[in-house]
Amino acid sequence: MTVLEVKNLTHTYSGNTPFINDAVSRVSFSAQKGEIIGIIGHTGSGKSTLVQHLNGLLKPTEGEVFVDGENIWDNPKEIRKIRSKVGLVFQYPEYQLFEETVYADIAFGPKNMGIAGDELKKRVLDTCRLIGVKDEYLEKSPFDLSGGEKRRVAIAGVMAMKPEVIVFDEPTAGLDPAGRESVMKIIHDYRQAVGATVIIISHSMEDMALLADKLLVMNKGSLEMFDTAENVFLKGDRLREIGLNVPIVTRVFYELKAAGIPVPDNVFTVKRAVEVLKGIKAGERGA
Amino acid sequence: MDSIISVRNVTYEYREEETVYAAVKDLSLEIERGSFTVILGHNGSGKSTLAKMLNGLNKPTSGDVLVDGINTKDESTEIEVKRKVGMVFQNPDNQIIASIVEEDVAFGPENLGLEPSEIRRRVDNALKAVDMYDFRESTPHRLSGGQKQRIAIAGIMAMEPECLVLDEPTAMLDPKGRAEIISTLHRLNSDKGITIVLITHYMEEAENADRVIVMNDGKIIADNVPKVIFSDVKTLKSVGLDVPQTAELLYSLKENGFPVDTHALSVKEAAAEIIKAMRSEE
Amino acid sequence: MLKDITFGQYYESRSLIHRTDPRLKTVLLIALIVFIFLAKNALSMGLSVLFVLSVMAVSKVPVKLYLKNMKAILPVLIFTGIINLFYGEGETLVSFWKLEITTGGIYRAVFMMVRITLLIFLSSALTYTTTPNDLTDAIESLLSPLRFVGLKSAVHTLAMMMTIALRFIPTLIEEAEKIMNAQKARGADLENGKLTERVKALIPILIPLLISSVRRAYELAEAMECRCYNGGEGRTRMKQMHIKPRDFAVLAVCAVVCGGIITLNIMF
Structure with missing residues (x-):
């Protein structure tokens, strides 16, 4: 079942300033329920611009984004609703923590979606259980946690919105192997529990080979390949030409x-x- | 051994409210002049605390750190120590002070009170040494992470230090930026004879080092040439370190009864090792 | 978008204006603004316009960057124009209620708008052609007489603060944008609602921004310490500002223009 579909997406940055941009041109792909899609491409290839369209943070200059068959820009006033369907976890998400307690921070997303009372409490506690945040942490300040724990709590803040598609921009950047493993585990557990589609931007071809069902290769703002990980890695020469590798x-x-x-x-x-x-x-x- | 830095029975304690926490425990270490040393350890192993003691930014709770014979505890020679041992940090954005590349690189020598013509000479040399001379009039804000980090290195090089200590300089960079930094460091070491102490948790960055030190829980648990360190995949994994995929592959093959030597590190060496093993029983 | 703000954005080029001594440029800017405000007839104003347009052309900075700065000030410009329409003497063209628009009013309005435009263009010419650091150095140098009244370290501290502020403004803007996007991805509503709600919605952005700024400040202090900074004591500068022959030429041209404005004012 197709959950997410991107058609002919083009984004050119307005302003025409002579400053750096990260444009995207004519990208089309679709994601099925439960799939893991890896996005690879060197810095400046348009990866970040592309993923910010998936939850409506950016509006395409041309082209459409469909979630569950609906064009997300059909009703621009309702664009915020799409953010509970497509979750986006930015790089170093621990820098977005702001609440006094871990509980309140995880509750921020669902609260913005209009969830309140017992339902809100259940959401937060369920998410914590899923990703292994212990109950005694809930009343702690998120700023007292270790680096890896902060990262997990920040990711939980997005997962608590229960998105059916969840996008990660280098979720393990800057972590040591133990931290990386625990982040990969919660992504895996979330996908199992919710049946969500997972999209991950990564620089690690080794991780992608282990994880991804499909790979989307970006090069200079265009979609270079979108295929099974195996078929992509078989094209080693082309990958090297565009600054990537096997x-x-x-x-x-x-x-x-x-x-x-x-x-x-x-x-x-x-x-x-x-x-x-x-x-x-x-x-x-x-x- | 001609040591540029001597660390003698050093302990460093953090105090957080009531509890005292020792980040470095009774550690001793000599860094040889002109060598390329890599210190590996996971987050919280004490490697950053140790790094900051090497140029007197942190003062040991007990024990001594000597830089070229000068004790870092001596406040009158503080500037002298920092000039001899330069330090580069993880986030390049937070080390660049000026809005123009060459003006930033000039910051250190300006603080040393040098003549303008001498500062100019050092700035140009430092920028050439990190291959960023063509960007001398650019704005750092517009550069890539790897380029910014090279500017930060140039800023230290312009003080003409004898030793560079780098605390996870590649942690925030993409693979291209990481490769740029590592090759720059090797060039500074071989061409200019700068002593390099590189702190990292990426093992593959230690591949061409003279010496690798592994830290865990504030102590040194291994100290040897890279090949010997890397062949002990089990220990490295047990202290939460990243193992390059070549080492991982050879280790798995060995466990499966292949007669491979796990010392090999690069793709070519690993392949040669496997080819040898595949043909050995033919 | 926040990143469209070009505050302190130096435009790289090697034009004559770029290479003019920043101290001279700063002083000339102030002088020229005074003279442009003194221009009172069409000819002297025409000369001012011609001069400013030449400066813009010589600066090699794209006109669209100048216009961009203009856009921000447009409401003020229009407001000033409209107000001035009603303050003038001469033949009445339109009148309604107690107000009347006269030929003199139109004249005044046009003059005022042209003056403000020229002022913006000239200041932009300074900021686009002078690195923020040079500008800081120029101000430090122009303020240096203050050291005779015992304010030496105060001048240095001020200059250092400006340098760091200018360096970190783009970084912090970028960071603020990242945090805004991250909170929007968590469903935060930053655009709608009553004023109080919108102010409250800023908390999730300001707190992380504050925390990260404190971390940056701490790391920057350590990095500065590692580069032997000790409060500017005994510090020298790589770039010594020397007045060069071309600076005299620039000064001469500006003097002629100022003289011209006054002469045209008197003669016609």
Whole structure:
């Protein structure tokens, strides 16, 4: 089922100032329920501009965005409603925390959606349970938490709105491996619980190979590829041309292939790499 | 060993209300002049606290830090220590003071009270050393993260320090910016003989270092050349560090009975190691 | 959009105006504004207009940047024009209620609007062609006589504060925009509602902005300390401002224009 559809989206920055911009031209793609889509592209390729259209923070210069089959700009006065359907978590979201308690901060989003009373309390508590924020944290100030915990609470603030599509701009930037793992886990848990579509902007091809069903590759404001992660990573030469790359393990396998070892081209994760090499070894022994 | 920095039995304690928390615990360390040292550790391992002690920004609670023989506790030589050991931080935006690149780079030497012509010479040299000379009249605000961070490095280089300490200089950069910074640091080290102490949690940035120190819980838990450090994937993971995918791959292969040497780090080395292993039983 | 504000936005180029000594430019700006306000007939005003247009042309700054600054002041300009319409003598053209528009009024209104426009264009010419730092240095240097009355460190502190403020304004604007977007993504309504509601809606933006500014200030202080800053004691400057031959030429041209305005005022 198509949840989100972008048609011919173009955004040129107004003002015509000679200053930097991050325009987008003629991008079309659609996302199915429950899918994980990775967005890759180097800095300035239009990724951030693109995702800010998905929840109506930016209005397309041309083209349309459909959520659940409805053009989100049909009724511009109601644009705020779309933000509970498409959640957007910015880079370093902990910088948006402002309330006195963790509870109040997580409640900010649902409250803006008009949810109140017991329903609001339930929303907040459910979200906390889902992402593993302990009850004793709820009355703490969010500013007393550690870096990784702040990030989780900030993400919870968006998840509490229960969006059916949730977009993350480099959700693990600046975290250490333990912090990264816990953020990836809550994204996974949320998707499981709500059946949401997840869109992630990332610089890590290794993470994308592990996570994404589909990859959307941006280059100079245009959609370069939109395909399964496997098909995208098979086009390693093109990715390199536009300043991107394939996962490191894939690069190792290019070398193996060049040395005459009969490895396939579609090895993108360590797990698969080990299986492939084991297979070859077993085959040799059998022969 | 000719040490530029000696850290002797240093402990650093933070006081937060009633509780005292030791970020660095009885740590000793010598940094050799002209070397490239990487200090690895996860957030909260004490690596940033240690970094700030290397140029006297933090003073040890107990123990001593000597820079070229000068104790950082001595207030009369504070400027001298900061001139010898320059420091670059994580967020380039918060280190740039002026609105024009070359004026920002001039800030340090201006504080040292140098002659205008000498400042000019140092600013030009510093900008050339980080490959940002062509941007000398630009506004830092318009530059990319990697470029801004190189300006911050130039700002320190213009004081002509002997040692550069960098506290997670790549944490906020994209892969391109990260690569720019690491190659700049290697160039400064090999061409100008600047001692580099790079603090990071990205292991692959330690690939070409002379020495890697791993910190955990305020202590040094490993100190060796990169290859030896990286082959111990288990320990690195246990202290919450990122392991490059090549090391991860070799480690998994070894666990699955492949006769590979886990020392290899680069893509080429790792591939060579696997090719050797694949052919060994033929 | 917030980022459209061009306050303190230097436009890079190497025109004659860019290279003129910033102290001279600052003093000349003040002098020229005085003379433009003294111009009282069509000829002297014509000379002023011609001069300002030449300055704009020589500055190599795109006209649209000048016009952009104009846009902000437009309501004030129109208001001034309308008010002046009713203060004049001469032949009555239109009259209604107790007000009448006269030829003199129209003349006055046009003059006042032209003067304000020229004032904006000239000040923009200064800010577009002078880096904020140069401007700060110029002000520091022009204020330096104050050191004789024991205000030396006060002048330095003021200049340092201006430098840092100018450096961080674009950064903070960008940050404010990011936080606004993040809170809007959480359903915050910043555009609608009563005044009190809208003021309240600013809290989720101001608090994070304040916290991040404090963090920036702390980090900046450490970075400055690492670059041997100790309050400006014994500090020298890389860029020494020297009056060059071309500065005398610029001064001469401006003097001729000022003289011209006065002469035309007297003669006609």
